[in-house]
């Protein structure tokens with residue numbers, strides 16, 4: 001468990017958060033520019049001293065202002081990855097990595113050189129110098145260097161922001177591997193909803209120095225009371241497990257958690273039992289009173305209407321649905337809402353036109 005209670009003010013800005021975050025997996029700090037994401041990370045790292053603060057990362061307390069405890073930044077076992085990796089230009093990649101490793105006494109090392117280079121796919125770059133690397137490669141080396149300090153917490157501040165779309169696409173699978181294979185909790189600052197949906201398990205929505213919400217990614221993205229639900233990007237993240245692969249049609253069947261419901265997604269083969277994360281956009285979900293059997297739409301789920309909210313324009317509404325415990329959002333016209341007489345508790349069928357695999 002990570003606990004952070006932080007109060008700090010600058011002229012014109014006040015940070016005031018009280019967060020209980022999971023002690024494992026990736027937690028996204030998400031919010032507009034100026035909402036306080038970086039300030040939160042800097043307080044946790046000890047680079048900024050919250051006037052009142054309590055910071056505990058699993059079994060270690062880094063700040064407790066009531067007891068006058070403030071652990072110096074260099075004594076906090078954390079890795080910090082910024083937008084751009086600041087590597088030593090005169091040192092080879094290997095020497096840059098060793099710099100991280102040597103800071104940690106041998107008996108405290110939890111990640112070794114072979115593991116870090118394999119995880120980030122940088123084994124072939126060790127002899128090069130940073131100026132001969134692409135931005136994405138430099139970032140992977142910055143991340144490996146942070147891991148080699150065997151951190152108890154990894155802070156990542158918009159690690160992909162300086163990269164173009166192609167390089168982002170190259171580096172995301174490595175970040176996903178860290179998530180799947182390492183037992184180090186990550187706080188990940190981003191203002192890209194796609195990145196957050198893909199990588200994080202938990203999300204904190206920051207606005208004007210306050211946490212508007214903090215919760216599991218699927219549930220939180222589907223909340224209609226949050227600004228996340230507005231806009232064209234509204235949607236939910238579904239995490240399912242492969243139950244079947246149809247090689248004739250190249251379709252995966254993905255079982256939704258804790259229910260007999262499933263969805264089918266075109267995909268390359270995957271073994272049963274493997275986890276897969278998908279995003280279903282609200283604009284790709286339509287509603288009907290009956291299951292339209294004769295339709296080209298693959299995915300039809302029985303749902304219950306939970307609540308409704310006006311969308312970003314007067315012609316549409318957003319409807320929050322429950323598919324046996326899995327939240328879904330549908331963006332439909334107000335006209336259709338009235339035609340179907342949509343109301344809370346109503347049983348309907350959701351037709352899902354597209355499912356984007358986030359992997």
Ligand SMILES: Nc1ncnc2c1ncn2[C@@H]1O[C@H](COP(=O)(O)OP(=O)(O)OP(=O)(O)O)[C@@H](O)[C@H]1O
Nearest residue numbers: 010011013031032033034035036037038039040191
């Ligand atoms: N050292 C400082 N002195 C005064 N004001 C500061 C300082 N650092 C940050 N601020 C202000 O605090 C607010 C929050 O800044 P912060 O960098 O935490 O936001 P952010 O959500 O990370 O934004 P971005 O996405 O643009 O990086 C902003 O209004 C910023 O101008």
